[in-house]
Amino acid sequence: MADTRAERIAELTAPLRVKPGSRVDLGRDFDPRYKGRLDKEKGAELLKTGVALLAEYQERLAAQNTYGVLLCLQALDAGGKDSTIRHVMSGVNPQGVKVSSFKVPSAEELDHDYLWRYTLRLPARGEIAIFNRSHYEEVLVVRVHPEHLDRQRLPETARGQGIWQRRYRDINNWERYLTDNGFRVVKIFLNISREEQRTRFMKRIDLPEKNWKFSAADVRERRRWDDYQVAFSEMLSETSTKWAPWYVVPADRKWFARICTAAILADTLIGLDPQYPVVSVEARKELQSAKRQLEREAPAGAPADPYAAEHGDGKG
Template structure:
């Protein structure tokens, strides 16, 4: 049982100009029904779990999954549904909210650097250092009010943004050189679907806690955010650190595609379980006999 679509259809690697409007927010269903969806997702999860165990034993690679999206696109649910089958010792999830005072007293990559995955593990960023060229770009007053940067750094904002893109590109290239593979997901939600999900958060009591007045005010900046995402993807997409622009209006489709991307990336790594020498095998047999006689 395999997903009948190639994840490469959603990959952006910086070859050619990326236009967000050309990418659909909804595609035809990849599953026949709810049961078929669960079976397909479970198959991907089993494969991810098996390969993560091998990655842990191999201890040469790590995988960083970056999730970015507009509010209500389903980042939390996607992470939860896809990674629920992976050994908890093999993954780490970090959700990055508004920076603390300590974080603001460091460079913009500092707080995420601390959370990078160890070799053998999958690290997941729910939002990331990309907030610094998304939210901050839509609200540049943040730079002047709270980031406490020298005046010469912010005098020319065009250069300021390019310098941040450059820092991100350098960071992701350095991670690749160190064995960390970086996969970035933009969950591409339509404005109408976001509205419907916000209304559902109001209408359904069990979802009331998810609703924030700030979500509605940020929605007024929709076009500015779309432009910021397009610019960020164009500036940072690369073969070694691709973006995947995932249709997000249907959550099941979105999860299946993300799961398949993660599975294919793990499959692409040159991994194996540590080899055991003949001498070691002989030692193991000695211990086996001791255990049998215990």
Template sequence: MPRKEILDAMRKYSDPFRVTKGKSFRLKDFDPGDTLGLKMDKQEAAQLLERGSEWLAMEQDILYAQDSWSVLLVFQAMDAAGKDGTIKHVMSRVNPQGCDVVSFKQPSNKELSHDFLWRYSTKVPERGRIGIFNRSYYEEVLVVRVHPELLNAQKIPPDLLGKNVWEERLAHIASFEDYLSRQGVVILKFYLNLSYGEQKKRFMARLDKPDKNWKFSASDIRERRYWKDYMHAYDEAIRATASKAAPWFVVPADNKWFTRLVVAATIVEAVEKLDLAYPKVTPAQMKDLSAARQELEADR
């Protein structure tokens, strides 16, 4: 399929959920159950997702060969929104040698001894690679904002923790992303927008099915109690950091098949827009290739 047709096909899934100007953003304007009116069975959805994954795999090969751009995929969500499954299915065809997945857990003592962006900046993907942040530096203005006592462990001088600390951190994040984009890092940020009711259903499924019990943690229920606080924090974060260079995609997450389709389409569209091409062989390299061919043909 020609590049323009691919872009047009992908945009119809990504554009409705793209946020590049945060000034008037409100999370409540986005429906977690939205499917753009599409009705598919699991097989149809799987086939469409597979097609998107194949396109992505082809583009990733060229991205690696060109060694100029890199892609950073940031995934944020409430518990049970399906981040792991989305990453697994969307990236299923991508060569693992050109892709890095980083899941940021509780910071270590060494990480707490650095600025809040340090541990994330060291994991930004190299040129030619795709990096995936399963949770990210946004946790510093989400979970830390909801639980401000966590700031005490970050060893920041008390005089620097004023009433505007969250606005300041969001400004630092926006500047960090602007800097990365100017260095050739394509940033795509996904908030998997799960509804309060659907989260309950998924938690119950984890409790009811023995093979899913391992996924359940008591901390999931504790964090659910802060749902409104998290929604406020996400509102503020997206409003302050959405930009053309580092857009947010508020992806409906109540239907897993649609979540994966939107994420795949968004990534394919962004990489296609780079108009990547394999490096051209120089005259000197052509001479070496010709010599190699002659040597191999002469080898009996």
């Protein structure tokens, strides 16, 4: 059963992966409305499968305490990052997951190198960390708005021609370092169309309960749509690596984006294949000794081992 589920998940994720070394043209290569052969009804079943796999493998990940997973979510405004996180992580233990959202850098953060604040939010072993926006903002919004570089107070030698290529190199090396140390980096770009973004903005304006989500700054950023498409295309081309590939998830249909995100994360955990620790012979002897003690404490008329009585399993 598990093998069948894993095969379905892998089949869904394969077309979304950006081949390392390829040159990406976002508008040409990826359709925001793509949904494969799925419809919404079949998709709901597959999402349940993905969420169930996540819950199962997250428990193993925490128990083994060897690997950590970093999920980076990037999207334009109204791309669906928040709702994707909410739905995909609905079945996991919240103690093993932490979500970080990165806004405008603080004065303290600007006094450090540009990767410093992201390093502070990395997962521990056994954890899944989610970056709602990530270190890739440093080659996206900062590239589209180069005036942000002034606030970073970089020396002249770190600015000027070649800065973006150097940042791609730095990020690739940083992610390779994390991977070499047991931390898998999963990168997902939620790819929304210009018209779908407009529709979602209008909904935020028209529905009073969604007014709080709208900002006039979102419309100003929308004017730079073409600049962002260029920045995303180059980012995907330069930073999709064998050790940390990008996945471009079609996001015009929220239900499909959620399925794909769950599938990508589940496929990553299945690939790690974390295992429950096997206790030593001495530890097992202690378990059996503790079991005998607890059995002696059973009240009159109660089974000595309630679990074994219910499940027909007398193993310790």
